Amino acid sequence: MAFFTILLSLCGLPTLYLVGALILRKFSDSRFKSLHGCLDPPALPQRERIIGLDLLKDGAAAVKAKTSLEGAVRRIASTGNTFSNTVVGLNIITTIDPTNIQTVLAHKFNEYDLGGRIYAWGPLVGKGVFTSDGPEWAHRRAVLRPNFNRQQISSLDMFERHFSHLLALLPQDASTIDLQKLFFSMTLDSATEFLFGQSVGAQGAGQGSEADRFQTAFDYAQHQMPDRNRLGIMNLLVPNAKFNAACKVVHAWADTYIEQWLKDRNHDKKENSSSEATKYFCLEQIADEIQDPKQLRDEMLNVLLAGRDTTAGLLSNTFHVLSRHPDVWTKLKVEVDTLQGKLPTYEDLKSLKYLKCVLNEVLRLYPPVPTNARYSKVNTVLPTGGGPTRTSPVFVSAGSIVVFSIYALHRRHDIYGPTAEAFNPERWAADSPDGPLRPGWGFIPFSGGPRICVGQQYALTEASYTVIRMCQIFKEVQSRDHGPWREGLGLTLCSGQGTKVGLVPV
Numbered sequence: 133m134a135f136f137t138i139l140l141s142l143c144g145l146p147t148l149y150l151v152g153a154l155i156l157r158k159f160s161d162s163r164f165k166s167l168h169g170c171l172d173p174p175a176l177p178q179r180e181r182i183i184g185l186d187l188l189k190d191g192a193a194a195v196k197a198k199t200s201l202e203g204a205v206r207r208i209a210s211t212g213n214t215f216s217n218t219v220v221g222l223n224i225i226t227t228i229d230p231t232n233i234q235t236v237l238a239h240k241f242n243e244y245d246l247g248g249r250i251y252a253w254g255p256l257v258g259k260g261v262f263t264s265d266g267p268e269w270a271h272r273r274a275v276l277r278p279n280f281n282r283q284q285i286s287s288l289d290m291f292e293r294h295f296s297h298l299l300a301l302l303p304q305d306a307s308t309i310d311l312q313k314l315f316f317s318m319t320l321d322s323a324t325e326f327l328f329g330q331s332v333g334a335q336g337a338g339q340g341s342e343a344d345r346f347q348t349a350f351d352y353a354q355h356q357m358p359d360r361n362r363l364g365i366m367n368l369l370v371p372n373a374k375f376n377a378a379c380k381v382v383h384a385w386a387d388t389y390i391e392q393w394l395k396d397r398n399h400d401k402k403e404n405s406s407s408e409a410t411k412y413f414c415l416e417q418i419a420d421e422i423q424d425p426k427q428l429r430d431e432m433l434n435v436l437l438a439g440r441d442t443t444a445g446l447l448s449n450t451f452h453v454l455s456r457h458p459d460v461w462t463k464l465k466v467e468v469d470t471l472q473g474k475l476p477t478y479e480d481l482k483s484l485k486y487l488k489c490v491l492n493e494v495l496r497l498y499p500p501v502p503t504n505a506r507y508s509k510v511n512t513v514l515p516t517g518g519g520p521t522r523t524s525p526v527f528v529s530a531g532s533i534v535v536f537s538i539y540a541l542h543r544r545h546d547i548y549g550p551t552a553e554a555f556n557p558e559r560w561a562a563d564s565p566d567g568p569l570r571p572g573w574g575f576i577p578f579s580g581g582p583r584i585c586v587g588q589q590y591a592l593t594e595a596s597y598t599v600i601r602m603c604q605i606f607k608e609v610q611s612r613d614h615g616p617w618r619e620g621l622g623l624t625l626c627s628g629q630g631t632k633v634g635l636v637p638v
């Protein structure tokens with residue numbers, strides 16, 4: 133009996149403590165809510181609000197059916213632009229309200245962080261600008277930032293070199309080719325050259341070659357990311373030998389290259405080599421600030437992860453829609469013809485207004501980062517979305533996740549009109565009948581606030597350059613895939629069916 137009394141008091145105390153803490157938290161939360169005039173947003177219907185098993189099941193089925201993004205659009209249409217739900221005990225607030233998104237990403241930037249991103253992505257890319265928070269992140273971003281100045285990205289020789297490798301792989305007889313696959317290799321080649329000073333050489337690489345192994349491993353590891361994102365810190369408990377092996381292959385390539393480069397660099401310094409610096413690349417620039425080879429690798433892989441698939445996704449979706457809109461292709465060609473067949477300069481890229489409209493429209497309808505999220509570090513408030521009018525402030529308790537569907541935001545009828553779902557580059561033209569479109573925080577393919585994409589100009593330069601060169605070389609881009617567009621969702625968005633086209637030379 134005495135034994136049971138002792139056991140009960142030992143177990144009872146922590147339980148009592150937990151219940152007490154929960155009551156106190158409820159009390160302080162409701163004080164905070166009334167102090168800020170917060171009212172609850174609509175709740176997404178779910179069978180129970182603890183595990184959210186039905187939502188988890190629906191989510192998994194939608195991923196399989198490649199309908200997650202459209203599913204988000206439907207949920208928002210039926211529940212509200214801001215709504216809440218619970219999954220595995222986590223309070224999730226989904227919003228496509230531009231004011232709320234701006235609050236999270238900019239006005240109250242310091243009240244949020246990336247949550248468990250490091251547990252999901254860390255084994256592949258380590259700690260770098262894309263996986264860190266706070267002062268550590270700010271320092272990393274400041275070190276990287278100068279690499280993306282206009283001066284560094286306006287030299288287009290590198291893009292021409294990798295484009296010419298792509299061209300060599302394109303059939304000239306209008307036979308069917310999947311451009312998406314080729315764009316993924318091209319952007320891997322250009323990004324590795326921009327970052328490491330040496331391209332991995334994925335385009336045209338033979339099966340089993342070093343480049344092929346690197347690309348296969350990098351792609352495999354990235355495709356694991358959505359699942360790893362969902363697991364967060366639980367990744368530490370779930371062994372994944374294939375993922376770990378893929379990370380090792382990626383690290384081995386980067387380590388070998390960085391090690392050799394550091395040796396050559398130290399040797400050159402000792403010899404006081406007068407060899408001219410021939411080209412610019414990130415590694416060389418940041419190595420003055422960062423000496424640890426592992427940290428150099430992590431920084432480079434962070435940027436590679438952020439920049440390669442996103443740009444490939446933009447190009448793949450651009451050609452996917454161009455193949456289905458011959459009128460837009462023809463109009464683009466007329467604009468590109470003003471360059472009279474010469475290789476474009478950086479200034480040319482900026483002067484082609486219709487091209488800019490086309491890329492904006494692709495980024496609107498197919499944002500390469502279609503969903504994003506932030507974790508609240510403290511109790512905080514979203515300015516709108518609660519109560520019967522859905523305009524009252526919304527309470528965000530510490531530890532909640534605020535999710536934004538950029539895909540759904542970019543389809544809002546009150547921002548883009550009743551034809552929001554249609555591909556219409558003209559809507560971006562300065563002389564558009566509806567007036568120039570100024571969606572502000574309603575158009576954020578590159579995010580916004582202090583963590584806005586550092587590679588935006590690099591990506592637009594590479595995409596614009598590639599589209600112009602394709603316009604100069606091909607008369608027609610014929611669609612060879614007549615089904616509707618479907619999502620290809622990994623860490624980023626591409627076309628679920630690839631970009632199967634036939635290219636007719638000029």
Ligand code: HEM
Pocket residue numbers: 261262273323434435438439440442443446499500501504577578579582583584585586587588590591592
């Ligand atoms: C069309 C192409 C691209 C799109 C749509 C895009 C979009 C984005 C978005 C939405 C973010 C914010 C992610 C977040 O909040 O977690 C981001 C961050 C970032 N992007 Fe891009 N990106 C593109 C291309 C690039 C390229 C080419 C590079 C570099 C070569 C790059 C480098 C980065 C980096 C380093 C970050 C992290 C910034 C930080 O956290 O401070 N991106 N990008």
